Amino acid sequence: MAWQRQILRVNLSTGSCAIEPLNMEWAEAYLGSRGLGSKYLYEEMDPAADALSAENKVIFATGPLTGTMASTGGRYTVVTKGALTGAIACSNSGGKFGGELKMAGYDMLIIEGESEKPVYLHIEDDKVEICDASEIWGKTIWETEDFLANKYQDPLMRFAGIGQAGETLCRYACVVNDKHRAAGRSGVGAVMGAKKIKTIAVRGTKGVSNSNPKEFFRIVSEVNARMTDRDEMSRDGTLGMIDVTNGFGSLPTRNNRSVRFEGANKLNPEAMHTPNDSGHTNIVTNGACFGCTIGCGRICKIDPNHFSVKDRPEYHGASGGLEYETAYALGSACGIDDIDAATFAGFICNEYGMDPISLGGTIAAAMELFDIGAIDEKVTGGIKLEFGSAEALCQIAELTGKGEGFGADIAMGSKRLCEKYGHPDLSMTVKGQEFAAYDGRSMQGMGLAYATSNRGACHLRADPYGHDFETTEIEGKAEIVRDSQHAVAYLDSSGLCLFPGGCGWGLDDYRSLVDAACDSDWSSEERMNETGERIWVLEKLFNLKAGLGKKDDTLPKRILEEPADVGTGKGLVCRLGEMLPEYYQLCGWDAEGVPTEETLQRLKLS
């Protein structure tokens, strides 16, 4: 058994902490992490409740492979109703927190209710206490972790919590663990902030075992040997993708006005490895999460003479740097080619606890509002919010982290911002969540994946990449998006990372590891597919009960009506209207995107 078979339930309203047995029937049907956390959320809360109310719950869920020796087995998911979207939020993170929570003896931590005063949670195996957080409320994530690490004097204690962005209910506040790994999307940190829980400090000494460790070790070694294509990911991280999508013509630029950025070569791996005027490179080294044998993380330093950090030595050290998504959101989306400015804005996201994709996407929308005259310097507090302004990016990022000045508007997310200033069409979002770093015109499958994603626009809910790379024709894309949505839901529920899939592993490798870790037979492709589909449809049911529907499975007018300007998709708009009915039909849903009774029965969901 790779599950610990118990969960920790903390009620902030009553101050109670209780250890309960894990519902193994649900674990057999939903595997773990994203899937199992979603099942608990679906069963325990009214999806129509306000995301920032006491009725919402925050679930930290590990998978059966979290904390094991399987490569990349350090993942956990924060499941809640998203503050940004009003949809189900399943935000996945790496680092070392997830493994530590599992080794403390818990498959899941469920936080419910809300506290009157700021608190944090302290867990050391069976010892659990809700502690006064008055000394750390108002502090950054970095300050909070340093304070508690000093207090407990245990170098192996791990932390996952919020910064000031979560406290001030920034709609896309995230949960940051290990100072720069994040459950980033959908505003899970704002839900923590509403409950007034600052952070979770955890130390576990129990280890994670299973019924046949010797066989498990054999399978882990065998599967790991098949990860033969990881050198590029170790060397360049995900950032290497920026040249590829830019060349292809799918790199969203200036709030998706274009799909190619002339400054991409100043944000790419070459730029990261080229010494600056101070004689050092942006990148210091790569970094790896718990148990990872890839090490895609970028550990970077800002040029100390750069305007953003001049005379601010607290930012002269190394921290989590630009990855592909952040280079897009804090770079091309805003028309900015200053790698140090983008790195600084990324540091601010780590420090204050914000999703850099949504921050960058919202600033990009604000820059377009500024460009067309819908807002001016009176609104922005004197900031010339022009596309390409690195100074404006850095100023706004800090203001947003603190919830001050025009930053309070940026903290609403681009949907609410663009509605407030009378141009809702300029928000590049789905279900209120900002686009990731791919344009749905040159990548038609990604357009469909964004529109149908249960948590709003997201690049990690389906895998249409290969087919989109081959063709802009739409034949076959609905099936690829549907199948990969199910596969990704399964993988996210295992406790492993998605990236080995780009480094040599196939779905059968993931399946072998799950089967080796768990007691029951998880070896069949049928069970994998059915589990993934069940999770996907359960998330859909949550959203339907929350009031979302077909009207929300759509894309911004720009992507549907304004043709891409350059690249392989030049002249194309996203043909969502043709793909969506086929997608619904293939899913076994009716024309309104509601799963049919037959589908629900097949998946044992009715």
Add this chain to the structure above:
Amino acid sequence: MDISVTLFGGLRHFLPAGSSFNKCTIGIDNEASLEDLLQKIPIPETKPYIVILNDEKVSLENYADIKVQQNDEVVLLPPIKGG
């Protein structure tokens, strides 16, 4: 004539010695095809890629028929993997 070729992502590690970060210059005959050009770049068959010629994707079946012209812009892209 000399043709400039850009290799993005991991493909750049197959550039000939002496190339810049991701570009190389390949000398070919005036009547050479795109296929002739590509054969001069030692990318293993196990590494898939697509060719963008002057900002337009070229289908594999047309490599042999397309004559490369002076000042053509040739870009080789590995698959998009996400991230």
